[in-house]
Amino acid sequence: MPDIGLEQFLVGGEVDTAVFGLRPDYRVMLLAVDGLVPGASDQASDTLLQAAENAARDSLRDGPVEQLAHVAAWREAYRAFGAKPQRTRNSLEALMRRVDAGLPRVNRLTDIYNAVSVLHQLPLGGEDLARYTGAPRLVRAAGTEPFDTVADGATVIEHPEPGEVVWCDDTGVTCRRWNWRQARRTQLRDDTTTALFILDALDPLTEHALHTAADDLTTHLMRLGPDVHTARRLITAHTASVEGA
Template sequence: MNSQRALQQLLDSSQVNAEVFALRPDYRAVLIAVDGLEPGPSDNVSEALLQSAETFAGQLLAAGPVEELPHVAAWRDAYLAFGAKPQRTRNSLEALMRRTATGLPRVNRLTDVYNAISVLHQIPLGGEDLAGYVGAPRLIRASGTEPFDTATGGEATVEHPEAGEVVWCDDAGVTCRRWNWRQGRRTQLHDHTTRALFILDALAPVSEDALGQAAAELCTQLERLGTEVQVARRLIEAPRERP
């Protein structure tokens, strides 16, 4: 099976459970799977993107606090809806925005690119290594028994989500807790990643066009990170009611 077909089949098998859409019918996710990445350190292009993101964030935050930014506020409401405390567990967009004043992290060109695009488009954006995946990604409301591979105090440990918590998972357990709060160790990106999955999370007031533009820019940036990069993309949204 060629790489492009395998990536698309993975995305076609991905799911967002009905219980999640019942919680937030306005939720949409764009999943992007990519193969053929050539790992590398931060470069001039990723640095320019990060600097643009920091400047843009500064302009937004000059007008008001981070928690009042429209998409940050929407995610705070979503967290409250399944029992999380947004003051303690911040969605990934808010966490990045709070770091822009002192500078976004410079990790490697792959991580730098998706962090910058998250800030520039004001969309939570997660990146994971497909080599660590077992089966296709699913967004569910947890039973509370699913394993989550993480670290506490520098030591590897296994935690479990709270019952009803919204989590991304695969056949082996949770890959990201509280929708887009904390990613697990098993599927985290690293300096040698060549196959990756990216998840762009959107709630109202983010429009379809805005979400599509963020996904398109990410795809463009990913395609420059290798001579034979293959990219597949899928939008998942709530089923539309028939008239």
């Protein structure tokens, strides 16, 4: 992260008007945090993941995952920019489809945000803020932006499709297809101490529900160190605000 405060970093975050033109109902909560003490999965994160698994199973009793309201909304959003949701699933749907086998246990930071994503039924991404260059921006891609990923075990540079919705910074794409796949460069690591979380919402998820999810995530993050500090910014088609804690 640049040598600036979390609040100032978030002020630079942007959602391009072309994205709101695609989905005027889109809202995003950016939550930045520092002071994290890295650690392996622990009893608290495992308990949280178990609660998320149980909640997910309850929600899937009446129908398949693609019929869940917020999953269905994201499938529509993907189709709107030319993606095929059957092949490239939003991060919420991808997690929900792993519930029967058990959600992954990675480290306590990743465990927390995956559990909150499932519990609150919204796509939620986590990034290592120290590896950012510039502020996060959500745009419709030109198609030339670099995206570092892995193919057949080797690191490769790919490029998004023109018009694809992507998160990026000054170096390149940090997440393709809105909330599908993260770049390797900014992925959370076992030594991450400062992070950016991106909470995505479309109708019918309410703004109140989005704030509740951010509050829940913040509560769990605060236990990951004695000096944890957070700041958040809500961006909608009409308003933007920054809050520090």
